[in-house]
Amino acid sequence: MSLSEFDLIDRYFAHCGALRPDVELGVGDDAALLIPAAGRRLAWATDTLVAGRHFPEGADPAAVGHKALAVNLSDLAAMGAQPAWATLALTLPEAEEAWLTGFAAGLCDLATEHEVALVGGDTTGGPLTVTVGVAGFVDRPLPRGGARPGDGIWVTGELGGGGIGLEVVLGRLTPGDADGEVLRERYYRPQPRVRAGRALARRATAAVDVSDGLAADLGHILAASGAGATLELVDLPLVPAGVRAAGEEVARQAALAGGDDYELVVTLPPAVEEEAVAAVAETGGTLTRIGTIDPEPGLRGRGADGHVALLAAGGHDHFRRDP
Amino acid sequence: MSLSEFDLIDRYFAHCGALRPDVELGVGDDAALLIPAAGRRLAWATDTLVAGRHFPEGADPAAVGHKALAVNLSDLAAMGAQPAWATLALTLPEAEEAWLTGFAAGLCDLATEHEVALVGGDTTGGPLTVTVGVAGFVDRPLPRGGARPGDGIWVTGELGGGGIGLEVVLGRLTPGDADGEVLRERYYRPQPRVRAGRALARRATAAVDVSDGLAADLGHILAASGAGATLELVDLPLVPAGVRAAGEEVARQAALAGGDDYELVVTLPPAVEEEAVAAVAETGGTLTRIGTIDPEPGLRGRGADGHVALLAAGGHDHFRRDP
Structure with a gap:
């Protein structure tokens, strides 16, 4: 089948994850418009999964969708952040309906579970690669450099x-x-x-x-x-x-x-x-x-x-x- | 040469773009820590370039770096936003020093020109694909849906x-x-x-x-x-x-x-x-x-x-x- 880029985003990812009042404009415009929580810092991370490297070719698309978001939420977790928003940049060889349905289910279910809204993205043709970006709020950050002898x-x-x-x-x-x-x-x-x-x-x-x-x-x-x-x-x-x-x-x-x-x-x-x-x-x-x-x-x-x-x-x- | 993921980020992208006081923690931790401007909305966009599709294989790496950021800044421009922060997810077949030096120069020069700080990223092996995420501040957003007859x-x-x-x-x-x-x-x-x-x-x-x-x-x-x-x-x-x-x-x-x-x-x-x-x-x-x-x-x-x-x-x- 031949779905264009715009159909893809609208059809599979327009309502993905939680509905959040701090999302003024989500998927479908040039950029998402978001309302940061007053006085809280923002944590932002991004991670890529590549087919044949981070998951085998032919893997269950729902698992790929889950994992692509999970590894990013894990980065926010390691910063002590509460996740809020995510973006998806999906490169895939062809727009297969069954694959996309499964992928979206895996990603969006995990997003809903963690009260994350997918707010934007880009789909493009090419070798299967999934880059997710996540942002969330932090009150007390957990950086890497604070360990002390005796801890x-x-x-x-x-x-x-x-x-x-x-x-x-x-x-x-x-x-x-x-x-x-x-x-x-x-x-x-x-x-x-x-x-x-x-x-x-x-x-x-x-x-x-x-x-x-x-x-x-x-x-x-x-x-x-x-x-x-x-x-x-x-x-x-x-x-x-x-x-x-x-x-x-x-x-x-x-x-x-x-x-x-x-x-x-x-x-x-x-x-x-x-x-x-x-x-x-x-x-x-x-x-x-x-x-x-x-x-x-x-x-x-x-x-x-x-x-x-x-x-x-x-x-x-x-x-x-x-x- | 064989540079690991961590070397790559530290070596080529740790100090990329503008120094901004609203970046509390940039490249090198699990997530970037950022201080949103009080009372301003955030615009967030992401776009991917794929080799052989958005630029020819063998293209000047500095041009690829420039363009990967430029297409994203263009999305923020179309929302009337002032760019602030960017992330880079870079998938590349091998860690070639000359290519990375050129790519970083192209991307980071444009970031500096627009007062954007690169705050995080991920590098991984695979077919050449560049996903940049950008975020910036908006006072009066420019969505797509406001055109009226006679405009x-x-x-x-x-x-x-x-x-x-x-x-x-x-x-x-x-x-x-x-x-x-x-x-x-x-x-x-x-x-x-x-x-x-x-x-x-x-x-x-x-x-x-x-x-x-x-x-x-x-x-x-x-x-x-x-x-x-x-x-x-x-x-x-x-x-x-x-x-x-x-x-x-x-x-x-x-x-x-x-x-x-x-x-x-x-x-x-x-x-x-x-x-x-x-x-x-x-x-x-x-x-x-x-x-x-x-x-x-x-x-x-x-x-x-x-x-x-x-x-x-x-x-x-x-x-x-x-x-």
Whole structure:
């Protein structure tokens, strides 16, 4: 079929996500017109998913739509922001109705869940690439550079599901049905920790989301804070389906270097640990202590035997890896 | 060479464009932190350029960087907004230093010229695609739906340079050196009419920028306003180099359906015409009357002989055209 650019936006994305009173003019004009909340800062992030790199060619379009927004909401979550508005720049080889319907459903359902309005966008022909932009409001920002020696390192939810999920999606690992489904969902439908991010915003000294693997992403906190860290490797909250499917060692490696988990890693001064755990629990989430910020630079890991070794800085590099 | 994603952003885009006091945190964290101006609305737009579709493979990277920002600033101009912040999502096959240096120079120079700060972005591997997001402040917005019968239709600058310029770039037209250079520049380095847009914001009833050709873009105003229009075809301000290179008929066709001109088309009630022309002149621009808004739907053109004919709605469709 041949839908023009204008039909596409109007037809699939004109009423996408939440209806918000702060959107004066949404999809369909040269630019969206928005009313920022008085006295609040704005957080703005953008992230791209490329077919064959961030998701396999032929992936369920609803999963692609979900993930394209989820990875961006995860960036806002890591800043302690409350998401409000999103834009979509969609490049696709052809305007296939079934694909677009599924994609829009995946993206717009997640937008509605987080009270986000899609306010504008652009569709163009070309290799399948999805760039979403998101903006939201911040009262107490959570930058990367505030970690201090003695702070505990904490992580929401479970790690390793994204990396092992990709192996399942690619057919390189074949766990039982139930575990396979859990792991595929972890890869395709990460849940951005927006509520946990807001709960932590008043308490954490630094935060980052785990998109490229714990080691690389925690590394950003360390670099920005001028500090080092020691991780308690046995304390990493590994996704149980991943441990069953691939074994504990592989699951731990996936947590450290696999990426695609979209959990939040935060640093907490000991005095606020208890209330932070309670605040995240109130949002329905969990928080696990996995290490400590050190004055000495470098990222170390302590194993089950008590030995400490330097961890490779590695992690996901978007110029190297193909799913 | 193998630069990772993080190196790329830090190295080429960390200090890109203007230094602005309303940027609390720019490139390098999970999200940018921005301080919206109190009491002003925000205009937000995003547009994608795809290699082989919006510019030829092998195009000068500085021109690609310029154009990727320019087409977005043009959207803000058509809303009467003053640009402030931009994000860049860059997908590229490999991290080539020379290409990135040129691209960044083209984008960041134009950002500086318009006092825009690049505040965030994402780089990823894949087919060359550039998505820029821009946001700015609006006092009196210029939506598309306000045109009224009797309003004059006016356009900034000159038309047809984008469409004929593409023919020159592709080697399908070989004018003399000076004209060739002018036309190539029109295609590669459109000048977004930001100052003219702000000058018109207090006066025009509707506005749109000419990205897809005058007929298609004016069509958006007509559809949103529930009106029709008659264009005086002999009054279209055609770029003289284009008329010399391709003849008047082809140049007029390029103006109507070629796209890539990034001039503003606005509708002005007769009472404000004079002051609007003067206000745009003060910004160094020109404004030419090219037609009238009619109560009857449809877009008509009056030729040199006085005959009026319906114009095809046509124009640029991003799913059909390849440069």
